[in-house]
Amino acid sequence: MxxxxxxxxxxxxxxxxxxxxxxxxxxxxxxxxxxxxxxxxxxxxxxxxxxxxxxxxxxxxxxDRHMLAWVLARHAMVGLNYGAPSSAARRAARAQRVAGTTPSAAAALASAVNARALASLGDRNGARKAVEQTQTMIEQLDGIALADNWLGYPAQKHSVHLSQAYTLLGDTKSARAEQEAALALTDSPSVMTRPRPRPRAMPAHRQGPPGRNGHGNRYMEQPPGGLPDRAGADPGRSTT
Known part of the structure; x- marks a missing residue:
């Protein structure tokens, strides 16, 4: 890479x-x-x-709005896993706006992340609406969108997201049902959960001479910034 x-x-x-x-x-x-x-x-x-x-x-x-929506939805996961649900909800909501009304893997992921974030914030009504929206959306996805890869929104991951949303809402019956559904779909490791070697350090590349439109190679640089570490956050927590 x-x-x-x-x-x-x-x-x-x-x-x-x-x-x-x-x-x-x-x-x-x-x-x-x-x-x-x-x-x-x-x-x-x-x-x-x-x-x-x-x-x-x-x-x-x-x-490419679908690519942007995917990036934003995946970025929202950082807030979920590091104790910043408000940030996660904002990014997920933006991802949904970018994705538009057409069902897509990115839109479904954004909706699921939004449900979990709102549940974490105690917005029960908002979280339940987001869960219902996610359920409706996944029923409309095609095989490509449901693919078990980095860009897809597979059924197993869907159940994992919803189980966590239901757990935060205190709906243990629904949470357990989604957990069982996820386990039933986990007969073999997915391409996203197989052990991966730790990546080599990726140094930021120097700004090269600008191209015709003046942008140069700025996309190969790592910009500063990020959420502050939160007390109690678990760096090894699953990013599902």
């Missing part, structure tokens, strides 16, 4: 047609989004925040 980032950093500084650049920055958004998820998985909170910010910036320029 580091080799891919280095290659993209060199390609992005060149002049391209608007269409080709949109494709390149969309690719950059996808790769940096995956880096962010991996950083989140290994407990590197600040690095995850930085890479998600980079991914969102690239997705924004690409004009």
């Amino acid at each position: 580091q080799d891919d980032l280095e290659l993209l950093s060199h390609v992005l500084v060149r002049s391209h047609t608007a269409r080709d650049r949109a494709t390149l920055v969309r690719t950059a958004a996808g790769i940096t989004g995956l880096v962010a998820i991996i950083q989140h998985d290994i407990g590197a909170q600040q690095e995850a925040e930085s890479w998600f910010t980079t991914a969102a910036r690239a997705a924004q320029e690409s004009g």
Whole structure:
């Protein structure tokens, strides 16, 4: 993955047609989004925040709203897992607005994350509405959107999200039903839960000479910033 980032950093500084650049920055958004998820998985909170910010910036320029919604929804997971549900709810809500009304994996994930965030905040009515919205949406997704991969919203992950939302709402019966459904769908490891080697350090690349539109290779840089560490947060917590 580091080799891919280095290659993209060199390609992005060149002049391209608007269409080709949109494709390149969309690719950059996808790769940096995956880096962010991996950083989140290994407990590197600040690095995850930085890479998600980079991914969102690239997705924004690409004009691909589904990619942007996916990045924002995955970014919202950081708030959930590090004790910042308000931040998670804001990002999830933005992801939903970006995704629009057409059912998609990104929209379903954003809705599920929003349900969990609102439940954490004690907004029972809002959380239940978000759960219902997520349930309705997953019934309308096709096979590609339900794929068990980084960009999909598979049924097993759906049940895990809802089980946690129901648990926070105190609905133990529904939570247990979703947990059992998730276990029934976990006969073999998914591509997202197989053991992964710890990634090599990915240094920020220097700003290269700007391309024709003046953007250069800024998507290969890690911007500063991120949520502060919260007391009691578990860096090893699942990022489901």
